[in-house]
Each structure stands twice: as structure tokens, then as C-alpha cells.
Amino acid sequence: MNPTAAEINLAVVDAHMKGEATDPASIMNLYAEGIVLDMPSRDIRLETLEAIEDNYRALFGSIELLSMQPLDRFATHDRVVDDCIVQFRVTGKGYAKLPFPIGAVIELRLLHVFQMQDGKIARETVFESWKPIQ
Template sequence: MIQAKLDHMYDGRPDSELTREQIIDRNLHVVEAHFHNENPETVDDAVALYGNTISWEAPSRGVVMDDRKDILEAYRGIFRTLQYERTTALRRFATEDFVFDDQIGEVKVVGEEMHNLPYKPGTRVNCRLVHLFELKDGKIIREIAYELWREADSPIAVDRVPEGAHVEVYGG
């Protein structure tokens, strides 16, 4: 459903038929829709925003995938491993080819199904999470998640949060 709305935005036209401003607008909407659907109920919709080829990377955990089924299962493992308590959106901007997103996630580790996560269940952690998305024709073709994991309330769990940053608190 979200993909249909995105396709309708610019009638599914390729980047070559759009202005720079239209491409950037569409890219920002695609990434917003992707994040909106990164949850257990609608993760299939998040993955549907990938192009025919996809590279999904989490370098700090040594994860590189290019198969949609593997990526979908990795997301499901993340949902079974982390309980999100709060996110803080710091900044997001785009070009014709890339969207950069910088945020902080505050989570509790509740499982052990996330590839190479350096914390055990019961641990509260902060993650400075910086994404770089590469897009083409309104589809994500590369997603790189630079994860900086720190134990909550540790001396290194410090971030400069811009005034007015959007904070979302999750029940749980």
C-alpha cells in the first residue's frame, strides 16, 4: 500500500524524468516509509521498498547481505532481540542518490537472534545509528547501518542532541 502511494507520487517515473527536487523529495519519502515499516507487523513493506538488487550492511557487526529473504529474517531477528524504548531523530538529508539519517536508539536486549550483537539479554544499550541509503528510481539499492553500541548510562553514551529533535517513546 505504501509503495503504491510512493509510485503515485511521481507516477512511477524513473529518476531521469524527474527534476532534482522531485528525486530528493521522493527519496526522503521512501526512507521515511522504510523506517515507518521497520516493525514486526509491517517489515515486509519495508523490504518491498528495496530495488531489484540490494546490499544491506551493518559493518560494526560484520553483516553484509544481498538476499531479500536473508534480510527479512535478519530484521525479524532484530525484533526478537531488541525492545525499543526510545528513539531520537537527530538529522536527515538527501541528494539525488543518497539519504543520510542520524538517530539514537535506546533499547533493552531481550533475545539473542541479532547477528554479532555485543550485548547479552537484560542489558540496556544506546545505539548511535547512522544510515546511508542509496536509491535509484525510487527504490533503495543499498542500506548501510553504522551502529555505535554503548551500554546505557556509561561514560561513552553521550550525544549532542540538537534542540527540537524528535523523540519517540515506545510502550513495552
């Protein structure tokens, strides 16, 4: 039996979430042409693969991931929503417009809304809510 569009979309987002921190170049093929990565909490909008890859390298190069707790992930034929809580220590200045200093330990409620097109990510909107915990 062939996978449904929702199952394909879940697999694409799973690969994205697993690869963005460890090898950003490896996930660029998961994005559709004309991709937009929007992070309204930090007033950042990226519209090229190069800018998106650079953002991931800088961001993940500036934090120490302490924990990641998945809360919910579901998909339709054209959307995936992923909700999780992440705890990290700020170790550098590459997390653009992060309102906390180096050394801060942060709990981040992270909500992704992916708009999917033909099994690729056409738009990624990331909502972030931060809380210092140390």
C-alpha cells in the first residue's frame, strides 16, 4: 500500500527535525522551491536555502541542547504541526535576536507549522516562547 500524503509529510518533517541540528546541508533537499522560513517571535524571515542553512549552522553552533520533549505532531495532506519543549544553554551569539545572554539556560516552547507541497516543505513558520530557567 502506498503511503498517504499525510504519512509522507510526517516522514519529511521527521527527517528535517532530526537533521537540522547535526547536518543542515543534508535537509536542504526537503524544502520546496520558493521556501520561506518565518520566525515571527524574532522578526526573522528567510527566503533562500543559503540563508536557511546559515541560520541553522549559527543557531545550533550557539547552543548546548539539554533536552527535547515532543508534545504533539500531526499532519494533513498539506500541513504538519510539531509542538515540543526544548531546554538549552546559550553558548554563543549565533542564535539571532535571542533575548538572553551567553550562559543562560532556557526552556523554549517550540511550535512549527509546516506548509507542505508535493512532499516538500514550502513554508515553515516557527513560533517560540522562551522562559529562563537558570
